Amino acid sequence: MLTVNFHDLNTIEDDKLKFAVIMAKHEGKWIFVRHKERLTWEIPGGHREKGEDIYLTASRELMEETGAKEFRIIPVCVYSVTRDETKSFGQLFYSDVESLDELPNSEIGEIRLFNTIPESLTYPLIQPYLFEKVEKFHRELAMETIRPGNISDRIDIEELIKVMIGDENPNEISKLVVDDFFTNSSYHVYVIEILNVIKGFGVIKFNPFEGGNGIAEFVWLGIDKDSKRAGLGSKLVQYLEQFSRENGIRKIYVKTSVTNKSAICFWIMQDYKFEARMLDFSLKSYDDYYLGKEL
Ligand SMILES: CC(C)(COP(=O)(O)OP(=O)(O)OC[C@H]1O[C@@H](n2cnc3c(N)ncnc32)[C@H](O)[C@@H]1OP(=O)(O)O)[C@@H](O)C(=O)NCCC(=O)NCCS
Numbered sequence: 001m002l003t004v005n006f007h008d009l010n011t012i013e014d015d016k017l018k019f020a021v022i023m024a025k026h027e028g029k030w031i032f033v034r035h036k037e038r039l040t041w042e043i044p045g046g047h048r049e050k051g052e053d054i055y056l057t058a059s060r061e062l063m064e065e066t067g068a069k070e071f072r073i074i075p076v077c078v079y080s081v082t083r084d085e086t087k088s089f090g091q092l093f094y095s096d097v098e099s100l101d102e103l104p105n106s107e108i109g110e111i112r113l114f115n116t117i118p119e120s121l122t123y124p125l126i127q128p129y130l131f132e133k134v135e136k137f138h139r140e141l142a143m144e145t146i147r148p149g150n151i152s153d154r155i156d157i158e159e160l161i162k163v164m165i166g167d168e169n170p171n172e173i174s175k176l177v178v179d180d181f182f183t184n185s186s187y188h189v190y191v192i193e194i195l196n197v198i199k200g201f202g203v204i205k206f207n208p209f210e211g212g213n214g215i216a217e218f219v220w221l222g223i224d225k226d227s228k229r230a231g232l233g234s235k236l237v238q239y240l241e242q243f244s245r246e247n248g249i250r251k252i253y254v255k256t257s258v259t260n261k262s263a264i265c266f267w268i269m270q271d272y273k274f275e276a277r278m279l280d281f282s283l284k285s286y287d288d289y290y291l292g293k294e295l
Pocket residue numbers: 164221222223224227228229230231232233234235254255256257260261262263265266267269
């Protein structure tokens with residue numbers, strides 16, 4: 001009889017943890033490894049060396065068994081396997097693997113990326129439980145969160161702005177822009193993040209036009225280039241609309257260049273209606289559209 005149980009982190013004495021197992025994702029798929037002398041699949045992981053920090057065991061095993069080069073590791077829980085009255089403990093980790101190198105010379109013959117757990121497993125009585133646990137953890141972790149931006153987010157936000165403006169002097173301009181909206185109280189800055197990484201930001205200004213109460217304007221909205229068309233922009237806009245409603249705003253405007261087709265499509269999908277076209281008489285740039293939405 002064999003049973004697998006889970007325990008919260010730090011509830012089992014550290015020196016009882018003998019293994020580290022890492023369910024790792026690369027390019028959206030799960031990494032499984034095959035031992036040179038077996039035909040079945042395993043989750044990367046292995047024995048903790050004497051005196052080794054369990055986090056170090058996890059990174060070492062991940063590098064040795066998969067060739068992972070750039071990655072981050074997040075602890076999920078402790079697990080125990082009870083076999084014939086003997087219980088052994090290990091720590092389960094999740095890892096995002098950014099890049100993989102050649103497989104180091106080890107007992108692993110092959111690594112493969114799977115959408116889900118493969119059928120042919122070395123430990124079919126254990127691995128499905130570990131997989132299920134980490135998959136659930138990852139689903140919860142991968143959900144986006146929206147929160148107010150603060151000054152410690154400025155570097156991430158500046159990076160997003162640099163890509164958006166593509167100006168001659170992006171470093172300086174993005175710095176000035178961020179300074180401006182973090183020091184002016186009529187601006188409200190929110191960020192959207194996944195796995196604690198900022199994927200986009202939005203800035204809304206309350207009462208931008210003199211004499212017009214209950215009006216707001218989106219002054220910035222940007223989603224990381226690799227995360228576009230995943231619904232993040234819509235979620236941020238809906239969140240900021242609700243925040244505005246709760247603060248007595250009745251109408252929101254947004255200005256966008258007539259050449260920014262993707263933004264125009266986006267705002268139309270959010271129910272913003274064309275209100276005006278601002279002509280650029282200088283002929284140095286392009287006209288802008290003003291779009292608006294009653295809340
Ligand atoms: C505009 C922007 C914020 C949209 O964010 P996003 O997270 O990619 O948008 P979403 O995934 O929520 O898109 C929602 C809908 O908008 C429309 N849309 C978004 N991008 C589009 C594009 N490039 N072309 C056509 N339609 C688009 C689609 O209908 C989309 O739904 P679908 O993907 O199911 O078809 C993002 O593209 C961006 O950061 N652009 C650069 C900066 C910018 O132009 N900001 C706005 C200035 S006013």
